[in-house]
Amino acid sequence: MEDLRSTCCVVGGGPAGVMLGYLLARAGVSVTVLEKHKDFFRDFRGDTVHPSTMQLLKELGLLGDFLQQPHQKVETVGGVYGGYAFRLGDLRKLRVDTPYIALMPQWDFLNFLSSKARVFPEFSLRTEHEVTGLIERDGRVRGVVVRTPSGEQRIEADLVVACDGRHSLMRKDAGLPLKDLGVPIDVLWFRLSKKENDPVKAVMANINYGKMLILIDRQEYFQAGLIIRKGGFQALQQQGLDNFRASLRQVVPHLGDRADEIRDWDQVKLLTVQVNRLLKWWRPGLLCIGDAAHAMSPVGGVGINLAIQDAVAAANVLAGALRAGQNTDALLGRVQRRRTFPVRAIQRMQVTVHRGLATIFRHTGPMRAPRLLKVVVHLPGVKRLLARVVGMGVRREHVRTPDVHRA
Numbered sequence: 001m002e003d004l005r006s007t008c009c010v011v012g013g014g015p016a017g018v019m020l021g022y023l024l025a026r027a028g029v030s031v032t033v034l035e036k037h038k039d040f041f042r043d044f045r046g047d048t049v050h051p052s053t054m055q056l057l058k059e060l061g062l063l064g065d066f067l068q069q070p071h072q073k074v075e076t077v078g079g080v081y082g083g084y085a086f087r088l089g090d091l092r093k094l095r096v097d098t099p100y101i102a103l104m105p106q107w108d109f110l111n112f113l114s115s116k117a118r119v120f121p122e123f124s125l126r127t128e129h130e131v132t133g134l135i136e137r138d139g140r141v142r143g144v145v146v147r148t149p150s151g152e153q154r155i156e157a158d159l160v161v162a163c164d165g166r167h168s169l170m171r172k173d174a175g176l177p178l179k180d181l182g183v184p185i186d187v188l189w190f191r192l193s194k195k196e197n198d199p200v201k202a203v204m205a206n207i208n209y210g211k212m213l214i215l216i217d218r219q220e221y222f223q224a225g226l227i228i229r230k231g232g233f234q235a236l237q238q239q240g241l242d243n244f245r246a247s248l249r250q251v252v253p254h255l256g257d258r259a260d261e262i263r264d265w266d267q268v269k270l271l272t273v274q275v276n277r278l279l280k281w282w283r284p285g286l287l288c289i290g291d292a293a294h295a296m297s298p299v300g301g302v303g304i305n306l307a308i309q310d311a312v313a314a315a316n317v318l319a320g321a322l323r324a325g326q327n328t329d330a331l332l333g334r335v336q337r338r339r340t341f342p343v344r345a346i347q348r349m350q351v352t353v354h355r356g357l358a359t360i361f362r363h364t365g366p367m368r369a370p371r372l373l374k375v376v377v378h379l380p381g382v383k384r385l386l387a388r389v390v391g392m393g394v395r396r397e398h399v400r401t402p403d404v405h406r407a
């Protein structure tokens with residue numbers, strides 16, 4: 001196949017890659033986004049679009065159209081700990097246009113964003129294009145090698161941005177050093193049906209009998225997430241499905257016979273939770289952002305939003321130089337410096353929450369909510385603070401890149 005050239009080559013069409021592609025193309029930079037899958041339709045992989053992301057969509061003039069897409073609003077996050085019902089976060093007081101989390105399947109969000117990006121002639125999304133390696137010359141990354149349905153192809157670029165997620169091949173190929181923060185939990189995701197009189201509101205964490213089951217109300221069904229000990233899935237499978245179903249009923253009794261809907265382990269997807277970050281996000285010619293630079297825990301549901309903020313920061317720093325055809329190597333460290341603080345701050349919070357979650361596993365019988373929880377949820381400002389950190393993030397980014405197509 002013929003070799004291709006693009007000013008910027010983005011590896012991976014997840015939230016980070018599609019947003020970066022959109023912003024660069026909008027700023028007049030020729031950009032090729034390579035996605036190994038045929039489309040965006042995958043298993044459940046996080047559906048939370050936070051107010052910080054919606055504010056960015058507003059800055060881009062896309063919020064109105066985004067809100068036309070089917071979504072659900074989550075205004076509060078709470079739970080039931082051993083029979084004690086509490087509310088931990090309340091987003092309604094955030095001073096933004098959309099003081100709630102919008103639950104929207106990730107593929108819908110990516111289809112929406114890529115449809116907006118396609119309007120720009122500089123944007124190209126190539127699906128079924130799997131990057132298999134980097135092209136390097138004279139100590140600099142010069143492009144990527146791609147496996148396509150029609151054969152292997154080489155794409156040369158002034159800059160390659162790795163947005164290929166937490167199993168990033170690009171960062172491995174580039175030999176970038178990774179710091180793993182260690183996690184004591186994994187999550188099992190599955191679906192359960194809903195009943196009209198279910199007492200579940202939006203997102204609820206249910207804790208009892210040494211277990212935690214998160215129920216996310218998706219209107220037609222519950223997306224359920226059972227927190228388990230790290231590496232504990234195999235042992236759970238060996239104990240059998242009856243035992244698994246019984247433990248669901250134990251922690252959320254009103255599920256009743258709906259636990260029997262899990263008839264096969266194939267219905268249960270293991271999320272191996274990781275929290276890690278690159279010590280160096282770049283090499284000459286290559287930058288990593290999103291999960292490729294820092295895998296986040298599902299705690300707080302912030303992975304998508306951090307990936308988007310990374311993309312905005314990267315575009316802000318790099319778009320002008322890329323458009324002018326300048327070498328961007330000296331700018332790549334600026335992206336890392338800008339984004340390291342929010343990543344570290346959020347990861348530290350997640351690690352602290354994990355420690356608390358790991359103590360749940362010590363229990364076997366009925367549990368009582370700790371006094372500290374009862375005090376904390378009544379402290380003025382706590383719900384607002386948590387809502388602020390989760391909803392708006394730390395060190396918010398704003399779009400600084402121009403729309404060169406606007407007359």
Ligand SMILES: Cc1cc2nc3c(=O)[nH]c(=O)nc-3n(C[C@H](O)[C@H](O)[C@H](O)COP(=O)(O)OP(=O)(O)OC[C@H]3O[C@@H](n4cnc5c(N)ncnc54)[C@H](O)[C@@H]3O)c2cc1C
Binds near residue numbers: 013129
């Ligand atoms: C089960 C699950 C639940 C989650 N829940 C939430 C949640 O509720 N809220 C939240 O904010 N986050 C959640 N996350 C995390 C969130 O999905 C990620 O943080 C976010 O998607 C990261 O975006 P990204 O663009 O950096 O990477 P990804 O979304 O991982 O995108 C990477 C893309 O690169 C593609 N790719 C990979 N390798 C190659 C290659 N070699 N060539 C070409 N393409 C390639 C992949 O197919 C993928 O499309 C969850 C994750 C999982 C797995």
